Amino acid sequence: MTRSRHQDRQRALALLYEADVRRDDIGDVLARSTQDDPPAAFTVALVEGVARTGERLDSVIATYARGWSIERMPVVDRNLLRLGVWELLHSDVPVAVVIDEAVELANELSTPDSGRFINGVLAQVARSEADVAAARSDAAARGGGGPASL
Numbered sequence: 001m002t003r004s005r006h007q008d009r010q011r012a013l014a015l016l017y018e019a020d021v022r023r024d025d026i027g028d029v030l031a032r033s034t035q036d037d038p039p040a041a042f043t044v045a046l047v048e049g050v051a052r053t054g055e056r057l058d059s060v061i062a063t064y065a066r067g068w069s070i071e072r073m074p075v076v077d078r079n080l081l082r083l084g085v086w087e088l089l090h091s092d093v094p095v096a097v098v099i100d101e102a103v104e105l106a107n108e109l110s111t112p113d114s115g116r117f118i119n120g121v122l123a124q125v126a127r128s129e130a131d132v133a134a135a136r137s138d139a140a141a142r143g144g145g146g147p148a149s150l
Contacts, residue, residue: 003040009101011039012046013101016079049086057082064124076110078120084122095126
């Protein structure tokens with residue numbers, strides 16, 4: 001079965017959500033998921049990337065999510081932001097695609113206000129976070145190599 005990138009992101013979100021709610025190790029959640037229905041390589045790259053850089057992602061999110069602590073955010077929103085910020089910092093997926101995908105998932109799966117919130121935070125990160133430009137220029141210099149090229 002061929003899966004779309006949207007479905008891969010949705011699966012990654014579900015795995016991160018499960019780990020967050022259960023307070024379980026994401027590696028264990030990922031291992032369990034591969035037994036029943038192996039996730040696509042892009043899904044695995046997203047989940048492992050978020051797991052590896054979680055503290056940094058939360059720090060970036062906290063900087064731009066004014067008035068919201070990570071703990072206070074709805075679980076879906078917090079994990080969508082982690083996915084989006086990870087893609088902004090560590091992939092060659094176009095910024096507009098990263099933001100649009102995160103907003104679409106928020107609109108499908110979270111609160112009525114979540115899409116606007118996710119859009120605002122990710123747009124600020126993309127505009128303001130020096131790491132985004134540096135990471136993207138490094139990826140371009142290497143000829144890609146991020147999840148977009150999987």
